[in-house]
Amino acid sequence: MLKVFLVEDEYVVREGIKNNIAWKEHGFDFCGEASDGELAYTQIRKLKPDIIITDIKMPFMNGLELSRLVKKDLPEVKIIILSGYEDFEFAKEAINIGIEEYLLKPINAQDLLDTVQRVSKKIMTEKEERENMMKFRKEMSENEIQNKRNFFHELMDNSQSLPYILDKGREFGIDLNAGYYNIILFKASRVKHQEENFSNTLVQAYDELTSYFDSQNILWFDRNLEGFALLIMAETVKEMEELQATYISQIEQIIRKYNKITYFGGVGCYVNRLSELYLSFEEANRAFAYRFIKDENQFLEAGAIREIRQQEDNPWASLTDTEYLDKEIAEKFLRSGELGEVSYFVEEYLKNFNQAAKDSLMFRQYIVMDMYFITANFIEKLNYKESGFKLDNPFQSAQHMNEIVDDYDHTLKFITALFTKAISCRNEAATKKFTNIIEEVKEYIHKNYQNEELSLNQVASVVNISPSYLSTVFSQETGQTFVKYLTDLRMNKAMELLMCTNKRSSEIGIEVGYKDPHYFSYLFKKTQGCTPLQYRMNKSKSGEDQEDAKERY
Template identity: 50%
Template sequence: MLKVFLVEDEFVIREGIKNNIDWKAHGYEFCGEAGDGELAYPMIQKLRPDIVITDIRMPFMDGLELSRLIRKELPDTEIIILSGYQEFEYAKEAIKLGVAQYLSKPINGEELLAELDELSAKIEEKHRAIQIRERYLQEMEENNLRERKKLFQELVTGESTVAELLESAEILGIDLSAPWYNIILFKTQSLRHAQDEYSGSLIRIEQELRGLEDGRTVITFDRNLEGKAFLLKADSEEQLLLLQQEYIEKIKDIMEGYEHVRYFGGIGKPVNRLRELPTSFEQASHAFAHRYLVQDSRILDSGHMTEEAQKEDNFDIKEVNPKQIDRTRIQEFLKQGDREEVVYFVEEFFRDLSNKALQSNIFRQYITMDVYFCVADFLESLQTDTQELETPNQDEKTLQDSDSAIHYITRILQKALAVRDKAASSRYDDVVEQVMKYIDENYADEELSLNLLASHVNFSPNHLSMIFSQQTGQSFIKYLTDYRMNKAKELLRCTGKRSSLISQEVGYKDPHYFSYLFKKTQGMTPTQYRGGTN
């Protein structure tokens, strides 16, 4: 129901308009009145009516001045001016202000209602257009997330110029400009059943973390299975470190409410150039790799880790804690790690032992053989032939020094993860096939969504989005939209069904949204397509 506010200095006319129209019966709410613009303006600001009817000449503040203020403060409010004067200058000024109607007094109730109904139809059409656009943007959000992930990769790999980065960010509505930057990598993991990935806890955590983003000092990037990355910006290094401390405390406050969820974060190195972000990311990745080496929740600062590493003394075998070389750490990494993280994981694994450890020939032989057997065991669990796995004694230089041993361990871990990912990709083919089959059978259901399908195949929405995109080369929402549009084109060309009926048959209950989406994706309206107009 549209709200109407009346401003008229002549009491008799104001009472006549207010009382001689059955507002509710005609679909309107008479929300307020005033005798001049000065009294009316604060009331209009508070009530935010859809339509203001105002006299043009009034004491204290006339209708034109009131219209200027309304246009500035409430641009969506429509204005009808009533005037007993026919001067062209008044009408000219009203048109310039964007007044919807300029009506001559006296005017009876029926005439005013006819004007209101005409204006009401325009308002409803405007509201519908806004709703349609908002729905489209919401449905296309998955594409936006994909582009944000792409932007983050460009930021941390150094493969794009600063100008290209700023341009890509501007398209996404992201302001990257700042004197100082830092990166925090962050991930949560449920300690309950694996299905809890799609439970309320992790979803609520994600919502609360998103609530911390202001778009000005903190920008969030989704890294799919690797969690999230927070890009912090500030005007000075001191401000950046203060922001970093405050932000981490806020994250910890959120996580305190979820005892069954483990979290881990890695803080990078502050940099004062956008092109130096790869350095910050590399430092954050080193700290982040420690999540495979410890069991508790924590957020590690790479700067503090470097300071500790510099304090190490000469290696003594008695200083090695057996728990630090527990192969379950390597097994955990083989299950959940990423190939891009291998270098960081290996470096941090041995840094925890003390870099001096590999200087011992006996210890070097022991640790490389242990990693070899751990990797071989993992590959066998994947039902994969281990014959091609490089053994430590295949090359006599493998155990020659610490660098050679580290390079060997890095190689076989990368080999193992490549085999794992290939096997997973084959399994994901079946998941994507299930999704496509479900879409084929249920595309007419307007409630069909990424969340619904994720629940159907027992994946989290983010995980399914990543898998679907990797396997098909396009986002889920683009695939679904293209599928529905192709079905719609088939029905438009091969049947005489009305566009509104076709809209429902391809999953859009709102025919206006269907027409909007069809034109947006096909470059023409459904009617033009049916008629063969290009």
């Protein structure tokens, strides 16, 4: 029931409007009245009516002044002006304020009721439009996340022009103008050996983190299995340092509430040009790769890596000492590292051996053999027989081994290639493993698209994998998000029914999974550019034109 508030300084007129219309019988709640704008304003802010009926000429505060104040506080409220003055300037100002109706006195009860009912229909239509928009945005949030993720990649690979990036940012409501920029990468994980269903706790932690980011207007990107990226923007270096410290402190405080979660973050170096943001990302990535080498539960800054590199190299008194060559670190990286991190990881993993490796041919041979056996063993454990990946065997000839170890750079390049192939093989094996699952998902969607409750979470539970992982794999396999695939399927089915049956739009909406006919019509127009009725009429007319053309020829 919509609420109506009346502001009128003439007592007789006010009582007539209040008592001569059966407000409740017509679906309205007459929630309050006042004799002038000043008294009305306080009550209106408290009662929040849907419709205000107000005179213009009143003592203390007139109707236009009241309307101007109310529209600032309650922009969705509808205002009907009553005036005894047929003055164009009054009407012009009312239009500028956003007044819904401008009625001249005297006005009878029926005319006023008709106007209020007309305004109420507009309110209901706008409310429905907002609800449909909110529902649409919620359903399409997966698309928005994916689009934002793609934008992040464009930002970081420095392949697009500055005007393009700025315009693209505006499409997401992002203002990228700042004095300084920096990137923070971080990821939270369950504690090793924790139960598999602990992923719900991770979801709760990430939800709390993203709520914090949004509340502070922090620009964040979901990198899916790789965690989160924050783009920090500031006008001065001091402000940048303060913001980073505050954000990192808050992130750690939130994650530590979930005591069975570990985390690691990499902080880049700040730059003062948006076109140089990729440099900050590279440094953040290098620091982030240290999660396989350094202790967890910390944020490592790019500057700290430079300090580590300046420390004295390990002397390696005995070249057979393997204390510093932690094979578990390499194996951990092969299990969960990313292709984009390989060069950073290998370089930092072997940094302790720089001097010894540069000075000793024997030691370079030792490293090559050890890394080869680690990667070969890893690929063998994958048990992936379909792969065309073949490791470069350093033992195929003495000459080949000599080429690999003749200097440290060649050795580093060889090990980087080994790890790249191993992770590529791992990724392909994982993708192939889920190919059948994606086919199962598609089949399930086609069988159940008529169910309005069908969702990513529901389908993920059917195939027994996490929603976030299903979202990633589904996008990789099909080239589109789950929600777009489902929406396209439903819209195609709807178009078939519009052309091949005489069913009403509401019936077709139900058949393709939308019980709310208004939302179905809204979504159809949003995705197809016309309403279901317009689509049917256009296609019918197109068919008639084709028939006429055939007859002419």
